[in-house]
Amino acid sequence: MDPYLEGSEWVSAHIELSAEIARRLAPQVRPRYVVRTMRRFVTDAGDAGSIALADMYPDVSIAAGGAPSLTPAQHETATASPTLLAPPLRLMTVMPERVPHVIVEIRDTAERRLVTAIEILSMANKRGAGYRQFVRKRQRILLSSAHLIEIDLLRAGQRVPMQDRLPDAPYFVFLSRSEQRPLTEVWPIPLDAPLPTIPVPLRAPDPDVALDLQAAFTAVYDGLGYDLSVDYRHPPEVPLPDDAGAWVAERLRAVGVAER
Numbered sequence: 466m467d468p469y470l471e472g473s474e475w476v477s478a479h480i481e482l483s484a485e486i487a488r489r490l491a492p493q494v495r496p497r498y499v500v501r502t503m504r505r506f507v508t509d510a511g512d513a514g515s516i517a518l519a520d521m522y523p524d525v526s527i528a529a530g531g532a533p534s535l536t537p538a539q540h541e542t543a544t545a546s547p548t549l550l551a552p553p554l555r556l557m558t559v560m561p562e563r564v565p566h567v568i569v570e571i572r573d574t575a576e577r578r579l580v581t582a583i584e585i586l587s588m589a590n591k592r593g594a595g596y597r598q599f600v601r602k603r604q605r606i607l608l609s610s611a612h613l614i615e616i617d618l619l620r621a622g623q624r625v626p627m628q629d630r631l632p633d634a635p636y637f638v639f640l641s642r643s644e645q646r647p648l649t650e651v652w653p654i655p656l657d658a659p660l661p662t663i664p665v666p667l668r669a670p671d672p673d674v675a676l677d678l679q680a681a682f683t684a685v686y687d688g689l690g691y692d693l694s695v696d697y698r699h700p701p702e703v704p705l706p707d708d709a710g711a712w713v714a715e716r717l718r719a720v721g722v723a724e725r
Contacts (some may be wrong), residue, residue: 466618466636466660467686468713470694472702475619476564479587480504481689483567485681490665493674494571498580498667503568529607564589573668580668581612591622597692600626607646609660612666615639616678621703635709638678697722 470478483502491500567702569583574714584590590599603625606613615625617637624631625639634653641649651662660682664673686692697717705713 466654466682466696467658467691468620468635468656468703468705468709469697469701470471470686470691471619471621474691475587477689478685478691479585480565480567482682483583483585483687484570486585486676486678489681490569490571490674490676494667496574498571499577499669501570503570503573505566505568535672543544563665566590571665571667578610579611581614581665582606583614583616583665586619586622586625588619588622591617591619591624594677596623605640612641612643613639613641614663614665615641617701636660638663640664640666644669656705656714 487500487502494500499516556692564587566587566589567585570579571583572579587601589595603613603615617624617639620635624637628647630639632653633652635656636654637656638652639649640651640663640678642671652663660678662675662679665676666673700710701713704710
């Protein structure tokens with residue numbers, strides 16, 4: 466994983482990596498299954514927290530209606546010109562934005578039933594109301610017969626809910642097989658290790674197929690030229706702890722990139 470992609474480039478990397486995973490899985494699972502990327506939009510308000518659609522209602526509303534009957538005294542008060550005060554401050558508020566989010570679905574060709582869902586987490590999944598919305602959707606899949614793979618390549622934000630404490634690692638892959646729940650297979654991924662090749666379960670008795678996450682990530686990185694849009698001379702947007710930052714700096718110097 467490249468920690469420099471965890472910032473503003475992540476929306477693009479998330480979409481492209483999802484599509485690359487679908488392309489790599491499709492030939493392995495045909496003709497019994499099809500692989501599709503399903504796009505939806507999540508409303509996110511940045512570091513101030515995510516906003517679910519249900520939350521987007523005003524606390525105070527103004528509605529048109531018939532004119533009420535006023536007494537003479539009330540009419541005189543209502544028509545008096547109030548003194549308008551200039552606002553003491555003009556500050557920027559946090560504006561919500563609709564962030565695209567992609568899920569990879571494997572469905573059987575006979576009935577188009579969901580067999581396996583693969584989700585690469587975005588920051589909108591990992592904070593505020595967006596995290597709560599993500600957990601509710603996750604619970605629906607866990608209560609179904611579908612397998613669930615969650616790929617968390619973001620150090621910031623909340624992790625997927627687990628009963629047991631997760632080890633200290635920057636990145637994770639979680640695989641929940643429908644027949645083994647609540648047990649979950651977990652791949653902790655150190656910063657200095659390649660992304661793993663993971664099994665992707667199908668419907669019994671079909672065997673798992675393999676997904677090489679590092680090959681998929683490298684193909685996306687090289688194919689879209691993220692090296693041209695990331696400035697490796699500055700620290701990443703999401704800060705690294707001191708030991709990890711020193712390791713990254715050493716790697717950059719080894720390839721001829723000096724930090725400013």
